[in-house]
Amino acid sequence: MNSVTKKNKLVSDYILDFLVSKGVKHVFILQGGAIAFLVDAFSRRKDIKYISVAHEQSAAMMADAYSRVGPNFGATMSTSGPGATNLITGICCSWFDSIPVLHITGQVNTYEQRNSYKTLKQVRQIGFQETEISKITESITKFSKKINNPNNIKHDLHKSYAISQEGRQGPVLIDIPMNFQTLKINSLKLKNQNSDKKVQSINKNYNAKIIKIINKFNSSLRPALIIGGGVRNSKSVKETNNLINLLKIPTVTTWTGLDCVDSKNKYLIGPIGVYGLRSANFTIQNADFIISIGARLDTRVTGGMPNTFAQKAYKVVIDIDEAELLKKRGLVINIPINSNAKNFTKKLLINKNKFITNNVNKKNWLEKCKKWKISYPIVSQDYYKLKKYVNPYVFFNELSKKLSKKDIIVSDTGAHLTWFMQTFQVKLGQRVLSAFGNSPMGYAFPASIGASLASKSKNIYSINGEGSFQINIQELQTLKYLNLPITVFVLNNKGYGIIKQFQTLYLNSRFEGTTKGYSSPNFEKITKAYGIKYFQIKNHDDIENKLDNVIKFNKPCLCEIMIKPDQKIIPKLAFGNSIDDLSPLLNREEHKLNMSN
Numbered sequence: 001m002n003s004v005t006k007k008n009k010l011v012s013d014y015i016l017d018f019l020v021s022k023g024v025k026h027v028f029i030l031q032g033g034a035i036a037f038l039v040d041a042f043s044r045r046k047d048i049k050y051i052s053v054a055h056e057q058s059a060a061m062m063a064d065a066y067s068r069v070g071p072n073f074g075a076t077m078s079t080s081g082p083g084a085t086n087l088i089t090g091i092c093c094s095w096f097d098s099i100p101v102l103h104i105t106g107q108v109n110t111y112e113q114r115n116s117y118k119t120l121k122q123v124r125q126i127g128f129q130e131t132e133i134s135k136i137t138e139s140i141t142k143f144s145k146k147i148n149n150p151n152n153i154k155h156d157l158h159k160s161y162a163i164s165q166e167g168r169q170g171p172v173l174i175d176i177p178m179n180f181q182t183l184k185i186n187s188l189k190l191k192n193q194n195s196d197k198k199v200q201s202i203n204k205n206y207n208a209k210i211i212k213i214i215n216k217f218n219s220s221l222r223p224a225l226i227i228g229g230g231v232r233n234s235k236s237v238k239e240t241n242n243l244i245n246l247l248k249i250p251t252v253t254t255w256t257g258l259d260c261v262d263s264k265n266k267y268l269i270g271p272i273g274v275y276g277l278r279s280a281n282f283t284i285q286n287a288d289f290i291i292s293i294g295a296r297l298d299t300r301v302t303g304g305m306p307n308t309f310a311q312k313a314y315k316v317v318i319d320i321d322e323a324e325l326l327k328k329r330g331l332v333i334n335i336p337i338n339s340n341a342k343n344f345t346k347k348l349l350i351n352k353n354k355f356i357t358n359n360v361n362k363k364n365w366l367e368k369c370k371k372w373k374i375s376y377p378i379v380s381q382d383y384y385k386l387k388k389y390v391n392p393y394v395f396f397n398e399l400s401k402k403l404s405k406k407d408i409i410v411s412d413t414g415a416h417l418t419w420f421m422q423t424f425q426v427k428l429g430q431r432v433l434s435a436f437g438n439s440p441m442g443y444a445f446p447a448s449i450g451a452s453l454a455s456k457s458k459n460i461y462s463i464n465g466e467g468s469f470q471i472n473i474q475e476l477q478t479l480k481y482l483n484l485p486i487t488v489f490v491l492n493n494k495g496y497g498i499i500k501q502f503q504t505l506y507l508n509s510r511f512e513g514t515t516k517g518y519s520s521p522n523f524e525k526i527t528k529a530y531g532i533k534y535f536q537i538k539n540h541d542d543i544e545n546k547l548d549n550v551i552k553f554n555k556p557c558l559c560e561i562m563i564k565p566d567q568k569i570i571p572k573l574a575f576g577n578s579i580d581d582l583s584p585l586l587n588r589e590e591h592k593l594n595m596s597n
Contacts, residue, residue, distance in 0.1 A: 007186060008184050008185070008186055009184065009185065010037075010041065010181070010182060010183065010184055010185075011150055011153055011176070011180050011181050011182070011183050011185055012037050012038045012040070012041040012181045012182070013041050013044065014153060014154070014185065015038065015041070015104065015153070015157070015176075016041050016042065016045055016048055018154075018157045018158075018161075019048060019075055019102075020045075020047050020048050022072060022073065022161060023071065023072035023073075024048060024072055024073065024074075024075050025048060025049070025072070025453075026048070026049060026050070026051050026066065026453050026454075027042075027048065027049075027050050027051070027075045027076065027077055028050075028051050028053055028058075028059035028060075028062045028063050028066075028074070028075070028076045028077075028450065029050045029051065029052055029053070029059060029076065029077040029078065030052065030053055030054070030055065030056050030059055030078060030079070030083060031052065031079075032078065032079020032080070032083045032106065033079060033080075033106075033128075033129075033178075034079040034080035034081075034083070034105075034106025034107060034108065034129065034178050035077050035078065035079050035083075035104075035105075035106035035181075036106075037178065037181040037182050038077055038104065038106065038176070038181055039077065050077070051449075051453065051478075051482070052478075053446070053449075053475060053478050054474040054475055054477060054478060055086060055472060055474060055475070056076070056078045056083050056084075056086035056087050056090075057086050057087065057089050057090050057442070057446075057472065058090075058442075058446035058449075058472050058474075058475050058478070059076045059078065059087070059090070059446075060076055060087045060088075060089070060090020060091055060093070060094075060101070060103065061089075061090040061093060061435070061442075061443050061446040061447045061450065061472075062074070062076075062446050062447065062449050062450030062453075063075055063076045063090070063094075063101045063103075063450060064090055064093050064094045064097075064099050064101055064435070064447060064450065065410065065433055065446075065447035065448070065449075065450035065451040065454070066101075066450040066451070066453060066454040067094070067099045067100055067101050067454075068099055068431075068433055068451070068454075069408060069431060069433070069450075069451045069454040069455050070454030070455065072454075073100045073101060073102060073161075073164065073165075074099075074101045074102070074450065074454075075101065075102045075103070075104065076090075076101070076102075076103045076104065077104045077105075077106070078103070078104075078105050078106070079105070079106050079129070080105065080106050080107050080108055080127075080129045080130065080131060080133070081128075081129025081130065081131045082129065082131075083105070083106075083129075084105040084106075084131060084133035084175075085131060085133065085136065087103055087105070088136070088137065088140070089438070089440050089442075091103060091137060091140050091141065091171050091173070092140050092437075092438040092440075093435035093437070093438045093440065093443060094170060094171040095140040095141065095170050095171055095437075095438070096435075096436075096437025096438045097229065097256070097435060097436055097437045097438070098168050098169045098170055098229070098230075098233050098320075099169065099170065099171065099233075100164035100165055100169040100170060100171065100172075101164070101171040101172075102160060102161065102164065102171075102172055102173075102174070103137075103141075103171060103172070103173040103174070104173075104174050104176065105133050105173065105174070105175045105176070106175075106176060106177075106178060106181070107130070107133075107146060107175045107176060107177045107178065108126075108127030108128065108129065108130045108177065108178060109127065109177055109178050109179040110148075110177045110179055110180070111179070112126050112127030112128075112130065113126065113127060113130060113177070114126045114130065132146070133146075133173065133175055134146040134173060134175045137173050140171070141170065141171050141172050141173050142163045142164055142169075142170040142171065142172055143159065143160045143163040143164070143172040143173070144172065144173040144175075145160070145173070145174060145175065146175040146176075146177075147174065147175065147176050147177065147180060150180045150183050150185055151185065153176075153180075153185070156174060157174065160172040160173075160174055167320060167321070168320045168321040169233060206337070206339075206347070207347075209335055209337060210347050210348065210351060211351075211354075212335065213291070213316050213335060213348075214348075214351060214354050214355060216289055216314055216316070216335075217247070217289060217291075217355060217356075218354075218355065218356040220288050220289035220314070220362075221288055221361045221362070221365060222286060222287045222288045222289070222312075222361075222362075222365045222597060223247070223249045223250075223287060223288070223289040223290070223291075223362065223365075224249060224250045224251070224252065224283055224284060224287040224289070224290050224291075224313075224369075225243075225244060225247065225249060225250070225251040225252070225267075225290075225291050225292075225293070226251075226252055226253070226254065226257075226272070226284070226290060226291070226292035226293065226295050226297075227240060227244075227251060227252070227253045227254070227257040227260050227261060227293055227294070227295070228253070228254045228256055228257045228292065228293060228294040228295025228296065228341075229254065229256025229257055229294060229295070229436070230293065230294020230295065230296075230318070230319065230320060230340065230341040231257055231260045231293055231294045231341045231345075232256070232257070232259070232260055232294075233294065233320075233340075233341075234294065234320070234340040234341040234342040234343075235342060236294075236340075236341045236342035236345050236346075237260050237428075239342060239345040239346060239349060240260060240261075240293065240341065240345055241260075241261065241262075241265070241428070242345075242349060243345050243348055243349060244261065244265065244267050244268075245267070246348075246349065246352050246355065246357070247267075247355065247357060248267060248357045248362070248366070249267060249357075249362060249365075249366060250267060250269050250283045250287075250365070250366055250369040251265070251267045251268050251269065252268075252269050252270060252271065252272045252276075252280040252283055252284060253268075253270070253271050253272070254271065254272065254273065254295045254301055255271060255273070255300075255421050255434070255436055256295075256436050257294065257295065258271055258421060258424075258426055258432050259426050259428075259430055259431055259432040261426070261428070262426060262427060262428035263400075263425040263426045263427070264425075264427075265428075267366070269283050269369050269370075269372070269373055270373065270378075271421060271422070272284055272301060272579065273300050273301040273302075273303075273573075273579065274299075274300050274301075274303060274572065274573040274579065275300075275418045275421065275422060275569060275571075275572050275573070276301075276422075276579065276582075277373075277376065277378060277422065277571075278372065278376040278571060278582055278586075279369065279372035279373040279375070279376050281579045281580050281582065282369075282372050282580055282594050282595070283369045283372065284309070284310050284313075284579070285309075285310060285311075285312070285578065285579065285580035285595065286312060286580075286594075286595065286597040287310060287312065287313045288312055288313055288314065288597075289313055289314050289316075290310055290313040290314070290315050290316065291316045291318070292315065292316065292317045292318065293318050293341050293344065293345065294318065294319070294320075294340075294341040295317075295319075296319060296321070296324045297309070297317065297324075297331060299329075302331060302579070303573055303577070303578055303579045304573075304575060304576070305330065305576075305578065306328075306329045306330045306331040307329075307330030307331065307332075308578035308579075309331055309578070309579065312597070314334050315331075315332065315333050315334050315335075316333075316334065316335040316337065317333045317335070317336055317337070318337045318339055318341060318344045319336075319337075319338065319339075320338070320339065320340045320341075321338075322338045325337075325338060372594070378393065378422050378423055379393045379394065379397045379423060380393075384540060386539075386540065386564070387539060387540075388539065388564070389538070389539065389562055389563055389564040389567075390537055390538065390539060390540060390542070390543065390561050390562055390563055391540070391563075391564070391567070392415075392416065392419040392420075392423075392491060392561075392563055392567060393419055393422070393423050394540060394543070395491075395537070395543060395561055396419055396420050396423035396424050397423050397425075398543050398547065399424070399461075399547065400423070400424045400425040400426075401425070402547065402548065402551055403427070403430065403459075403461065403551070404427070404430075404459075405427035405428065405429035405430055406429060406430070406458055406459070407430055407431075407458065407459045407460075407461060408430070408431040408433065408448075408451050408452075408455060408458055408459070408460050408461070409424070409430065409431070409432050409433070409460075409461045409463065410433040410434065410443075410444045410447045410448045410451055410460065410461070410462050410463065411432070411433070411434045411444055411462075411463040411464075412434070412441060412442070412443055412444035412445070412462075412463060412464045412465060412468040412469070413434065413435070413439040413440065413441055413443065413468060414441065414465045414467065414468055414496060414497065414498050415465065415491075415493065415496075415497030415498040415501070415567070415569055416463055416464065416465045416468075416491040416497070417434060417439075417463070418498065418569045418572075419491075419569065420463055422569075431451070433447060433451060435447070440471075441465075441467065441468035441471045442468055442469075442470075442471025442472040443468075444462045444463055444464050444468070445462050445464060445469060445472050445473075445475055445488060446472050446475050446478075447462075448460045448461075448462035448486050448488070449475065449478060449479060449482065449484060449486065452482075452484040452485065452486055453482075453484070459485050459487070459551075459554070460484070460485065460486045460487070461486075461487050461489065462486060462487065462488045462489065463489050463491070464488065464489065464490050464491070465490070465491055465492075465493070465496070465497070466490050466491065466492040466493070466494070466520045466523070466560075467495070467496050467518075467520065469488075469490050469523075470520065470521070473526070476526070476527070476530040476532060476558075477530060479530075479532065479556045480530050480531055480532055480556060483555070483556060484556060485554050485555060485556075486556055487550060487551065487553065487557055487558075487559065488556075488557065488558040488559070489558075489559050489561060490523055490558060490559070490560045490561065491561045491563050492520065492523070492560055492561065492562055492563060493563035493564065493565050493567055494515070494518075494520065494565045495511070495514040495515050495518050495565060496513075496514045496518070497563070497567060497569075498569065499513075499514050500514045500515065500565075500566070501568055501569060501572075505574070515565075523558065523560050524536070524560070527558045532556050532557060532558055533553060533555065533556070533557040533558070534557070534558055534559075534560070535549070535550050535553075535557060535558070535559040535560070536559070536560045536561075536562070537550075537559060537560070537561050537562065538562040539562075546559075570584065571583060571584065580594070580595055
């Protein structure tokens with residue numbers, strides 16, 4: 001019998017009742033003394049299960065991806081002290097990318113806590129592995145609390161969930177002392193939180209602003225749309241695509257918005273920013289009117305000097321976080337709107353008959369942007385001539401042709417992420433995940449496991465560098481145990497490629513810590529030691545001969561891609577330039593002509 005049917009129950013059982021009530025099917029854990037009673041509660045359930053992992057950091061990253069992909073939110077359980085602190089990198093991933101995740105940590109018994117004794121508050125630690133994790137995580141969670149009264153458990157769980165969902169979403173943490181976990185409570189008499197009602201931002205003069213935006217659009221000659229991650233977070237991909245097709249104007253995305261628009265959409269120019277496409281950057285830098293939806297316009301988008309971003313444009317920026325609209329840093333926002341993307345987009349669509357889109361100037365402007373897209377392809381045909389190694393632009397170009405619109409691709413950070421984001425041609429329905437804001441090495445592989453469990457039968461492709469993969473390589477055992485259909489790609493360029501390029505440009509090719517002092521293991525031997533199938537693609541002929549077999553394998557496997565050690569990211573922004581002037585620099589006359597609007 002599930003404990004949900006009992007009135008008097010253990011706190012540990014009530015916590016699982018709560019998770020089940022929110023649709024949680026899996027909880028990512030690493031067993032430890034301070035959560036042993038919580039984990040034992042799973043033995044009495046059939047409606048929720050735990051996933052045992054090899055590192056708490058991985059658990060947090062799995063839960064993060066679980067929330068990104070699935071209909072419900074992710075959750076973790078970890079023990080006190082080092083178990084709890086190991087969550088921090090994964091919590092940061094959720095914090096910066098606005099992902100709701102519930103982290104439940106065990107804490108030492110209340111009578112072993114230093115703050116239980118007025119005369120011992122200066123003592124660093126009393127209980128074994130006592131750590132004030134709720135205070136440590138205050139700056140990277142929306143709500144972080146140690147439970148001081150077991151009768152508050154219902155209130156605090158519901159409050160944490162509501163806060164994680166409202167406004168700009170994010171992670172929350174509840175810290176539960178061991179001696180509370182085994183207490184019996186009357187669930188009907190627990191202190192309650194009023195509701196889980198989501199709070200939406202309200203703008204003064206919202207309707208007046210909408211009319212002003214429409215009028216500004218109608219009078220513009222070179223309008224453009226920026227699509228950011230807030231579109232996905234607010235579940236407004238459908239509405240946003242309707243808006244793109246209504247306005248019929250050049251559209252660019254940030255990396256977090258990449259999977260919101262099909263690459264074959266005739267209005268899409270591509271991703272913008274420091275590692276964006278020349279065509280997309282020229283579009284934004286020449287636009288006279290911009291609507292940015294769900295993009296916080298950080299310096300990876302604007303370049304290091306935000307005052308140089310879209311200088312010619314009247315800018316309308318929609319962000320659910322008011323603080324993002326106030327940060328400025330030299331970026332002028334003409335109409336800031338504090339709203340989630342879905343509400344704003346619906347407002348525009350309701351007024352669709354007021355837009356003037358059949359305009360010769362706007363049509364000419366769209367054609368100009370399309371010509372830039374043709375003139376500056378990201379994949380040169382010369383790249384295919386490489387014989388000894390695999391050019392990553394070629395690999396991702398070919399991979400994107402072969403994957404289906406139901407597939408999920410999770411990329412780590414580093415040069416391979418940049419090659420992937422610049423090249424991959426998204427099919428609407430695919431998901432492209434990465435921890436874009438925190439961007440730690442080691443995210444993609446555990447996140448792929450979380451994404452797989454949340455999406456059930458979908459194929460998952462994990463993109464890693466040989467350096468980043470080693471951060472959480474231990475989860476190969478988790479993958480083998482769960483037997484999930486995950487294909488792990490490891491791009492091996494024998495060092496941290498993005499840092500090597502930086503060292504070449506700014507440190508006279510002194511490759512400290514990237515070539516010198518750096519090494520990587522034999523991935524074939526490691527993969528086989530875990531009982532997982534290994535493939536290797538060492539040249540372009542292998543792409544033709546082996547990639548289909550890798551994709552069709554449909555079981556846990558690892559495919560190592562051999563990349564030229566000095567492979568560069570092309571194009572990229574050099575320090576001090578605006579985003580229209582990517583390196584390698586274009587001929588000065590050509591650049592001037594492209595910026596002549």
